[in-house]
Structure formats: structure tokens, C-alpha cells
Amino acid sequence: MPTLGVNIDHIATIRQARRTVEPDPVAAAVLAELAGADGITVHLREDRRHIQDRDVLLLRQTVRSHLNLEMAATDEMVRIALDIKPDYVTLVPEKREEVTTEGGLDIAGQTARIGEIVDKLQSAGIPVSLFIDAQDAQIEASVKVKAQFIELHTGQYAEAKEEKSRQQELALLAHGCEQAIKAGLRVNAGHGLTYWNVYPVAALPGMEELNIGHTIISRAALVGIERAVREMKQAIQGL
Ligand SMILES: CC(=O)[C@@H](O)[C@H](O)COP(=O)(O)O
Numbered sequence: 001m002p003t004l005g006v007n008i009d010h011i012a013t014i015r016q017a018r019r020t021v022e023p024d025p026v027a028a029a030v031l032a033e034l035a036g037a038d039g040i041t042v043h044l045r046e047d048r049r050h051i052q053d054r055d056v057l058l059l060r061q062t063v064r065s066h067l068n069l070e071m072a073a074t075d076e077m078v079r080i081a082l083d084i085k086p087d088y089v090t091l092v093p094e095k096r097e098e099v100t101t102e103g104g105l106d107i108a109g110q111t112a113r114i115g116e117i118v119d120k121l122q123s124a125g126i127p128v129s130l131f132i133d134a135q136d137a138q139i140e141a142s143v144k145v146k147a148q149f150i151e152l153h154t155g156q157y158a159e160a161k162e163e164k165s166r167q168q169e170l171a172l173l174a175h176g177c178e179q180a181i182k183a184g185l186r187v188n189a190g191h192g193l194t195y196w197n198v199y200p201v202a203a204l205p206g207m208e209e210l211n212i213g214h215t216i217i218s219r220a221a222l223v224g225i226e227r228a229v230r231e232m233k234q235a236i237q238g239l
């Protein structure tokens with residue numbers, strides 16, 4: 001069974017809604033690790049809409065499992081990664097206006113540029129994962145640029161409305177996972193996975209790590225609300 005990387009971006013989304021200090025993703029990472037998270041994932045977006053530079057700095061010092069820094073393939077982000085040295089970096093595509101990541105990174109269309117970044121980071125001891133769609137051309141290009149890992153984008157699988165299309169997307173992920181492992185890549189997956197759709201992806205042979213965020217933070221908000229209200233009632237009573 002794959003390990004679980006918990007993406008805590010949306011703890012920071014709640015904090016940034018008020019530009020205040022709570023909830024702190026650093027505290028969330030500690031609690032996630034105490035609950036069994038095998039890794040902590042954060043996406044430092046270029047627009048800093050949720051995770052901030054300060055979060056990544058502190059997480060580097062506090063995370064006891066491993067820290068996966070998701071980032072765009074830009075010079076600024078490469079500088080930050082070389083400075084902070086996360087346990088691994090996942091290169092992801094980024095569009096300023098998107099609500100969330102909309103697809104895999106096109107490695108095949110920019111092998112020279114991505115190859116240069118992979119080399120810079122891996123030469124500094126930071127393994128690189130490439131967030132890609134499960135397509136043969138992208139897998140072949142990921143081998144070509146010498147990345148150690150890929151992360152298969154599970155968004156289309158997660159968003160499939162009908163069982164038939166979900167099964168088709170799952171078959172593509174299964175094929176991609178098998179091809180990538182055969183080619184010597186290590187395989188992670190993530191995006192849009194939920195408590196209801198995770199198992200078939202987790203069961204793919206050779207899958208190493210699933211990065212899951214939004215559904216865990218959503219559930220945490222709901223399963224924690226009773227205690228949060230009880231504690232406020234007590235606080236009002238001076239208890
Ligand atoms: C790359 C990926 O699939 C997710 O990590 C996603 O990009 C997280 O970023 P947001 O939390 O901003 O959606």
C-alpha cells in the first residue's frame with residue numbers, strides 16, 4: 001500500500017482569508033504526523049494565495065516525516081528550493097487564474113528547460129518528482145529528463161461523473177503506473193482524491209505515495225466542529 005502525504009495548503013487558505021495567524025499550517029503538520037501522515041506536502045504558489053514562504057521555512061525545521069515542496073518550474077522557485085532543501089520537490093504547472101491545478105506539467109514540450117531544473121535540484125541532493133498526466137509521451141519525457149519520481153495527476157479520474165469514464169481513467173492511470181515503473185521511475189499520485197475514490201488508485205501495483213489535501217482538510221473542518229463549539233461555550237462561561 002502507498003504511503004500518505006498530507007497536503008496542508010488549505011489550512012493556509014483559511015488563515016489567508018483573514019490574513020491572520022490561525023490556523024497555522026505548521027501546527028497542522030505536527031498533528032497530521034501524530035495521526036500517521038508519512039509526509040507533508042505544500043504548494044508554494046507564485047501568487048502566495050495560501051502557503052507563505054515563512055510556512056515552508058518553518059516546516060523545513062519542524063517536519064519529522066518528509067517535506068514535499070510543490071512548485072512551478074520558475075527561477076524564483078528553484079532558488080527557494082535550493083535554499084530550503086525540502087526532502088523532495090514536485091514540479092507542477094501553474095496558472096495564475098486557476099482555482100486549483102488543472103492538468104499535468106507538459107514535460108515533452110519543454111524537455112531542455114525541465115531537464116536543466118531537474119539537474120540543478122538533483123545535483124543539490126533534492127530528488128525531483130514531475131506532476132504529469134498518465135500519457136506515454138510524458139512518461140518517456142520524464143525518463144529523458146532523469147527525474148527520480150513522477151506524480152500521476154488523478155484529477156480526471158476524480159472528476160469522472162460516470163462509472164464507465166471513471167474506469168477508463170483508472171485504466172489510464174494503471175497503464176501509466178506500470179509503464180513508468182518499467183522505465184525505472186518511482187510513482188506517486190494525487191489530486192482530487194477523496195475518501196470515496198482513493199482505494200482503486202491506492203491498489204495500483206507499485207504506487208509509492210498518494211498526496212491528498214482538500215478532502216482531508218474538509219473532513220477535519222466538519223469532524224472538529226462539535227468540539228470547537230463546545231470549547232467556545234466553555235470559554236464564554238470562563239471555564
Ligand atoms: C499539484 C496538485 O495537484 C495539488 O497539489 C494542487 O496543485 C494543490 O494546489 P492548490 O491547493 O492550490 O489547489
Ligand SMILES: NCC(=O)COP(=O)(O)O
Binds near residue numbers: 007191213
Ligand atoms: N499533488 C496533489 C496534492 O498535493 C493534493 O491535492 P488535493 O487532494 O488537495 O486535490
